[in-house]
Amino acid sequence: MSNTLAIAGKELRGYFASPMGWVILGLFALLFGFFYYTFMDLFVRQSMQLSQFGQGPQAMNVNQYMIRPLLQNTSVIILFVLPMITMRTYAEEKRSGTIELLLTSPVTDLQIIVGKFLGAMALYTAMLLVTAVYMGLLYRFGDPEVGPIASGYLGLLLLGGCFIAVGLLVSSMTKNQIVAGMATFGTFLMLWVVSWIGDSAGPTMRTVLSYLSITDHFDDFSKGIIDTKHIVYYLSFITLGLFLTAKAVDSERWRG
Amino acid sequence: MIEVNHLTKRFGRVTAVDDVTFRVERGEILGFLGPNGAGKTTTMRILTGYMPATDGTAVVAGFNVFEQPLDAKRRTGYLPETPPLYPDMTVREYLDFVARIKGLPPAERRPRVDTAMERTRVADVRDRHCGKLSKGYRQRVGLAQAILHNPEVLILDEPTAGLDPKQIIETRELIKGLAGDHTIILSTHILPEVSQTCQRVVIINKGRVVAVDTPANLTKRLRGSEMLYVEVDAGAADARALFERLPGVTRVGETGRHDGAVGYEVETVRGQDIRRDLARAVVHEGWGLLELRPTGMSLEEIFLQVTTSEEPVAEVSHE
Numbered sequence: 367m368s369n370t371l372a373i374a375g376k377e378l379r380g381y382f383a384s385p386m387g388w389v390i391l392g393l394f395a396l397l398f399g400f401f402y403y404t405f406m407d408l409f410v411r412q413s414m415q416l417s418q419f420g421q422g423p424q425a426m427n428v429n430q431y432m433i434r435p436l437l438q439n440t441s442v443i444i445l446f447v448l449p450m451i452t453m454r455t456y457a458e459e460k461r462s463g464t465i466e467l468l469l470t471s472p473v474t475d476l477q478i479i480v481g482k483f484l485g486a487m488a489l490y491t492a493m494l495l496v497t498a499v500y501m502g503l504l505y506r507f508g509d510p511e512v513g514p515i516a517s518g519y520l521g522l523l524l525l526g527g528c529f530i531a532v533g534l535l536v537s538s539m540t541k542n543q544i545v546a547g548m549a550t551f552g553t554f555l556m557l558w559v560v561s562w563i564g565d566s567a568g569p570t571m572r573t574v575l576s577y578l579s580i581t582d583h584f585d586d587f588s589k590g591i592i593d594t595k596h597i598v599y600y601l602s603f604i605t606l607g608l609f610l611t612a613k614a615v616d617s618e619r620w621r622g
Numbered sequence: 623m624i625e626v627n628h629l630t631k632r633f634g635r636v637t638a639v640d641d642v643t644f645r646v647e648r649g650e651i652l653g654f655l656g657p658n659g660a661g662k663t664t665t666m667r668i669l670t671g672y673m674p675a676t677d678g679t680a681v682v683a684g685f686n687v688f689e690q691p692l693d694a695k696r697r698t699g700y701l702p703e704t705p706p707l708y709p710d711m712t713v714r715e716y717l718d719f720v721a722r723i724k725g726l727p728p729a730e731r732r733p734r735v736d737t738a739m740e741r742t743r744v745a746d747v748r749d750r751h752c753g754k755l756s757k758g759y760r761q762r763v764g765l766a767q768a769i770l771h772n773p774e775v776l777i778l779d780e781p782t783a784g785l786d787p788k789q790i791i792e793t794r795e796l797i798k799g800l801a802g803d804h805t806i807i808l809s810t811h812i813l814p815e816v817s818q819t820c821q822r823v824v825i826i827n828k829g830r831v832v833a834v835d836t837p838a839n840l841t842k843r844l845r846g847s848e849m850l851y852v853e854v855d856a857g858a859a860d861a862r863a864l865f866e867r868l869p870g871v872t873r874v875g876e877t878g879r880h881d882g883a884v885g886y887e888v889e890t891v892r893g894q895d896i897r898r899d900l901a902r903a904v905v906h907e908g909w910g911l912l913e914l915r916p917t918g919m920s921l922e923e924i925f926l927q928v929t930t931s932e933e934p935v936a937e938v939s940h941e
């Protein structure tokens with residue numbers, strides 16, 4: 367456990383030792399801010415229109431019409447931003463040779479992988495915390511419900527965890543950061559569009575594909591529903607990703 | 623302390639290490655000498671648990687590196703060909719991280735980091751980023767990392783490669799100072815390096831062990847003498863005494879006997895071919911001459927190869 371935390375700490379420090387961590391954090395805050403502003407603007411105009419038709423200003427639910435779409439857009443933003451976090455994890459260790467230190471130290475492959483996963487999750491959590499500040503601002507204007515916001519963040523955390531697990535797997539298979547980044551992004555995109563294919567397929571196929579689609583499971587979270595079914599899905603996904611990474615690291619060992 | 627038995631490693635169709643067997647006793651410094659591509663790095667990577675072997679076994683500090691990797695790793699310090707440094711960490715942060723993943727208890731970490739920095743003389747750059755260090759300092763921080771958890775076994779892959787002459791001397795002194803407490807294997811492709819640092823040498827070429835001996839004997843075999851292998855059936859007579867009397871012979875050693883035949887290693891002064899004299903003497907005694915061939919040659923060839931690849935070409939590192 368202490369080994370794992372040491373590696374997680376090293377990862378997290380690594381992000382912020384180079385401009386990378388700050389760039390990612392800044393980029394994410396900027397993108398989120400843009401959507402925040404757009405949805406806020408839309409929401410304000412729509413509720414003003416509604417009040418002109420004689421309904422009260424609180425007739426539109428801020429949770430439903432602003433927070434939910436915002437959270438859903440965040441799930442798209444992380445699709446673009448998280449590959450930047452994970453692409454360097456293994457690829458960089460292999461390029462610089464530090465992988466020799468890790469693999470010859472008395473730690474198991476899984477401890478290393480979980481350490482790296484936690485390090486990336488810590489940076490991701492920091493990113494989400496920045497957006498929580500924006501959410502806090504909403505309380506100045508309206509009175510959003512806490513429940514859906516909390517469940518939305520839980521969903522984002524789990525969804526991001528899946529992306530990070532996939533990113534680690536891809537990173538463990540190449541020495542080149544850029545290749546790792548592109549391949550990760552491609553994989554995320556596939557996991558995402560699976561549900562679009564489902565939309566045009568028959569009903570059975572649609573259910574299957576929608577179950578497989580990593581983003582469809584997020585919908586309920588953004589609506590404020592915490593369903594164990596989705597939590598189990600995400601946690602299994604993460605576990606599988608880390609397990610496959612361990613396999614990849616091991617087979618990489620044989621090849622040298 | 624280290625036992626390597628019939629170790630083989632194949633990468634696809636390339637056999638990098640081919641049936642290598644040797645042992646290292648406690649407190650000994652063993653030199654691993656061979657030209658580039660001989661299989662030194664691969665052997666060391668197997669011993670440190672970085673990669674598995676295709677065949678054979680390796681026992682380090684009493685633990686089989688394939689079956690009890692964590693126990694073996696806990697007792698091994700490893701300096702890879704390129705020191706495994708994180709450029710963004712300061713030397714102190716880096717060694718602290720290493721102390722943690724080597725599993726040192728919290729109370730021991732600081733004193734051990736301090737000791738390691740002192741022994742490798744990197745204390746003056748402790749707050750510098752590893753990425754900004756000179757080659758000499760990188761190598762020393764790499765050494766500090768290897769000795770940090772006070773391992774019984776040290777495995778050093780070309781520890782003096784790329785250093786300037788002064789740094790080379792310092793590093794050799796440092797390594798010699800570490801022997802005794804530690805059992806050391808160090809690899810090199812430079813002949814003088816082993817004679818100055820090591821008690822015993824394994825010469826490896828194209829993945830195979832070509833010779834195991836002390837540096838002194840190896841140098842003698844190379845410089846001053848040539849070697850013949852002779853197998854005779856002398857009945858009850860003492861062939862050894864006869865060989866020793868032949869002009870030009872400096873040493874005779876028995877290598878083994880079977881079915882009445884006895885094998886000898888006959889060392890001679892360089893440049894003097896005594897094969898005819900020897901054959902004549904054996905026939906004159908009425909013994910059977912079963913085999914007679916020079917053996918020193920291949921070793922010499924390897925030494926030539928080894929010593930001529932001393933120049934920077936040797937710097938090219940690969941996966």
Ligand SMILES: Nc1ncnc2c1ncn2[C@@H]1O[C@H](COP(=O)(O)OP(=O)(O)O)[C@@H](O)[C@H]1O
Binds near residue numbers: 658659665
């Ligand atoms: N990961 C690898 N994949 C394929 N071939 C390799 C790999 N590592 C080493 N080799 C090959 O194995 C041989 C021995 O290499 P190495 O152990 O690095 O030699 P040395 O350290 O003595 O220079 C070389 O022919 C090298 O090309």
Ligand SMILES: [Mg+2]
Binds near residue numbers: 659662663664703779
């Ligand atoms: Mg090498």
